[in-house]
Amino acid sequence: MSANHEQIVAVVTEIVTGELGLAADSVAPSIDLRSIEGADSVKVLRIVSRIERHFDVELEDEDVFGISSVDDIALVVAKSLAPDPS
Known part of the structure; x- marks a missing residue:
């Protein structure tokens, strides 16, 4: 699947x-997800799982543990979607 950064951000924001049961326009790409009320570790894992299914990727644990915003997630997804240079 090929997607640009803006497309990935839109899908991740929707997920x-x-x-989290929020309005679509209430989450900016740069907001720290950990600061959103109700964003506990279980919900974050569900978010990651849905993103992996949507984009048909498996995100690396070390990448997932380093994310804090929608933009961060989009960058990790884009990295996973990029063709292997080897």
């Missing part, structure tokens, strides 16, 4: 707001 995040859906899981």
